[in-house]
Amino acid sequence: MTNYDFKAIEKKWQHYWNVNRCHEPDMAQSENKFYNLTMFSYPSGDRLHVGHWYNFAPADTFARFKKMCGYNVFQPQGFDAFGLPAENYAIKHGIHPAISTRQNISRMKEQLIEMGAMFDWRNEINTSSPEYYKWTQWLFLKLMEMGLAYQKKSPVNWCPSCSTVLANEQVNNGECDRCHSQVTKRLLKQWFFKITEYAEELLTCLDSLNWPEKTKHMQRNWIGKSIGSSIQFSVVGHSEVIEVFTTRSDTIFGATYMVLAPEHPFVNSITTTNCLSKVTEYVESTKKLSEIDRTSSDRDKSGVFTGAYAINPLTQQEIPIWISDYVVASYGTGAIMAVPSGDERDFQFATKFNLPIIEVVSADGEIHGNDQCFSDYGIVINSEKYNGMTSEAAKISVDDFLESKGIGGAKVQYKLHDWLISRQRYWGAPIPIIHCDDCGIVPVPFDQIPVLLPDDINLAKTYGQDISPLATHDNFINANCPVCNKPAKRDADTMDTFVCSSWYYLRYPDSHFDDGPFNPDKTAWLPIDQYIGGAEHATMHLLYARFITKALRDGGYLNFDEPFSNLFHQGTITRDGAKMSKSKGNTVSPDTYIEKCGADVFRSYLMFMGPFDEGGDWTDTGIVGIERFIQKSWKLCQKELNSSESAKDLYILHTTIKSVTSDLESKKFNTALSRLMEFVNYFVAKNTISKNIRDQFVQLLAPFMPHAAEELWEMFGNKNSIFNSNWPKCNEQFTIESMIEIAIQVNGKLRGSIEIDKNISKEALLQRVKELENIHKFISGKEIVKEIFVPGRLVNIVIK
């Protein structure tokens, strides 16, 4: 009997898989394809951590299972290699990002190979390589061609610590998603992708996706569709027309004042001289407030009067225009009509500043006074010809009226903003644009990309100076205009790394393709059949990738609507309740466990810990259970074989096949392993096993413990990899039991159980049951009200 020498075994099979190219599907053959993808990772300087394993290893088990089920499985790997950490590391240690990135990638690859996963390395991707970012630049130029990339000056999020602007999605609670510094606003000219053009489709297509509901929900909220009306208010004595968005045009007769965001472009022009100093002071003071302070909703309302008045288009009344920070510039038009009787915030504001309140909607159509605000739908009052209408009906009538006058009408508003993709950093894909004094913004011609990122750059010199490092690089920044050939300047910014990751999955099927971002002959491998990654990307990567896919479809490059038909989020492994991070010093390295018990045991333990989508707090007590399990399995597989198989043996085998198969299908790895343990416990107790049953067991084990299974399979005399064998089939006929145990209840309380023929009739069963001593005790002398029989489960005798 051989020992389970995991060190030798794991090395041996990793080598075997590599030499025999076991993980390289025939890419010319997309029939029966299964594109299994985990989110690629950032090549950090740390070793691979438990989080990586928790993403990759169970995903690999799933891929191996699919392969044994007969799929042509493609599981590529790559690196999201551009980004801030490498650049910051360079500033601190003087090591060029290209060098540290290259080192990190090669080290991570070694570790990924040790994991024993079925990665196809032929199509490795490194987003920081020119052959990749050439096509990121191509994507930019294409989007520009399609009118989906544009430059605009607007107030944008600025992270002072990262020294760059950020997209809306990358700001949480007013903090930078990456470094948690307070984000400030700056008025800058930046590049945007027009994701809002796809807002409606991004929203509606969610319904068809097999994604976690929670994630779809988050995307719906992020897109933030809101159906309402746009209404124009003219300003007394000015040519300006203030446009507002409201979901309650039925309450317009109660609009007794207006509020502009302090950043609203009209503030300067409409403010009267006597109000100017107060308005200026207020605008300045809001600038100083942090995003968090400004947006905490329980804050007291503040604001000042501009001195200007607008005309309510339905009442023709003059209403004062105020500014207040409770109106945010970034949503809608940055201006509102305020209806204090119908909106809690307006009500607070009006009460504080003594502005008039007119009741316009009530539940019953009667007048109830202005002591409180009524924000529900109801019956319209105090609104001339609209009186007596329901809110719903009044909205339609008011919208019709506004439309007929050309001053508004029904409108749909989204919370989603265009995606700001410029970054004032070095380690990213340069934006392929040239700024010419005469010709303006000129895209770099397609035959001149990639616009190469220069190697020789002094990062420390520019850091913290609010300029893009590339702006200081003379050879880079100076270029001739492609149109007029006069001296011009390149765009000094690089692209958000989320642009790189928004299309990488398209390139994997042929990552060395030279004539385009992805090989049109290989698009049959798309879209991804199973995508597995963290939930933290819900409103960033996962939204951007969907948008880019749709844009490329409309550009005629793809013929599908959604990149990730099936999405699964692995849970997070925490340590003492906290997310693991290097800065907290609470990371757990898999390496010591690999050294001690091997990759098979470690990956299986991660899967056995609990449900894959829940993660959990890390503890290694219990890993010994998996070690014992493989040891027992190992010995069992070397037992002297028994040529006979009892009905019970076959029952155990086939019920195990059945549950392991369905558990794997739904990624319930923990319960699948439990079933395998039960299987082993049974046959260890029996002390013998048949060849047939033993072989099928090892096949069931293989996706979890690929190295060990290969070794056993070879020991059994097989010449081919176990992953080329067919997944065992459950024969239902063996899973049927003739005798079953039925629970016996009296008044719903368990009083015993009985082993009985499965097909026994209710009458016969009840007769047998009533004769049982413990049951008789409870029912004798009592009136039987009801007898409930759940076939295969229980009987319940209800007595009075």
Add this chain to the structure above:
RNA sequence: GCCGAGGUGGUGAAAUUGGUAGACGCGCCGGACUCAAAAUCCGGUGACCCUUGGGUCGUGUGGGUUCGAUUCCCACCCUCGGUACCA
């Protein structure tokens, strides 16, 4: 505040459409093997009561529906995610 997910033994966790709560694992207790220990194997292990058979309670808390509720309904408490005056 709002939205979503979740609270089950000492512990990680299981439980078809409501149908024997705690599978499987860890830990712990007892036993076998051993000079002894480790490893391994066997048995036990929700709490309380009781002499065995058994009984009472028990899935965050309090109600409800039901013959029967971890599962459905109502109210509340706590934890974790998301969101943040979104007009």
